[in-house]
Amino acid sequence: MDSVVDISWLTLGLFSSLLIIPFSISRYYQLKLSKEIAVSVGRMALQLILVGAYLEYLFKLNSLAINVIWIIVMTLIGASAITSKAKLPRAKLMLPVVTGLFVALIPMLGIIALGVIKPTPFYHAQYLIPLAGMLLGNSMSGNIVALQNFFRAFEARKAEYEAAISLGASPSYATLPFVRDAIARSVAPTLATMATTGLVTLPGMMTGQILGGASPMVAIKYQIMIMIAIFVTMSLSVALSLKLSVHSCISRYGRVLVNVVHDDAI
Structure with missing residues (x-):
């Protein structure tokens, strides 16, 4: 090649x-x-x-400390962008979103670096930073969709929520239908992409590797790995962000402490 x-x-x-x-x-x-x-x-x-x-x-x-610091910075910027684009208060949601992203990202990077690619050293920046960027970028879009749908459900399905709370349901139980719907909506685009990859689209990582001179079969193996990693990381980060948001943004009595800024362009 x-x-x-x-x-x-x-x-x-x-x-x-x-x-x-x-x-x-x-x-x-x-x-x-x-x-x-x-x-x-x-x-x-x-x-x-x-x-x-x-x-x-x-x-x-190629310093481990610098790589870790850079990934932390990427995560913080990503979380800030999620709350900003979702038109939600940063003060209430920054910690849940950062936690969701970080807890989902770090184990996945560890599995890829130590068990799949195995670069030398394992924290090689050439692999770690681009992989972190791809995983965070896709998790950002999933979290934006999930958080927007979750908090807007309190207005669209207000009667359903208030009825559950009035009957003694905990905020976690009363919001469970909203969480389910938000997760399903957030992962739908990725599922559609995976279902048509190879037939309709040739993803960026695979295309980039082929243009860079890699064998198409090597590029395909990397693409399968990254698509699975993206889906797992996004699913976990969304689920954690929503779960933590319920505890952070809803009082023990069921009062919602967050208002969505309406923007029809979103």
Whole structure:
């Protein structure tokens, strides 16, 4: 297999001119998204360039302490983004979400590093950091969907919840139907992706490895591993976040201490 083909900055800049298409669509339909598109693309490019430079240094340094600190920072930023995007109060939900992400992520990374890939050393940044990023990124989307659906259920199914509480049910029991529905909705996109992977889509990790010169069969094995890891990590993090949110955001008498900020665009 050939080594990966580099892309010149000039070529990348010319390719970026294709962004005129979404800009034109926004203008034609008066979506008023031009500024948001420009800011999002600009931030993405700047952040990736800075992270790319940092990761090159991180890979050379390859320190266990630095890798752990970086993963903790990634987890904290991810949890903050989840509460922000879900339009929920950070003060009440930050700890449940961080705990859910961290408890689900760390054992999975350990299993992959020590039992599957087995890099030398086991904390090799070239494997640990990208894997953590993929697992956290997918867990973020699952947690956003789960938390939004969970807390909005208190309004959509208010009578059902209040009836359960009035009959003496504990908050955990009264919210169980909401938790079930939130988990089911959060994992549905990943289940759909897994069911069509290979037939409809060629996932990013597999495509990246093939473009990087890896054998298609090696890339497929890595992709199967990461898809299972993503699904397990997301499922566990969502379940833990919701369980801890019930204890953090609902009083012992069943009063909900969190209000969802309504945003029809979400």
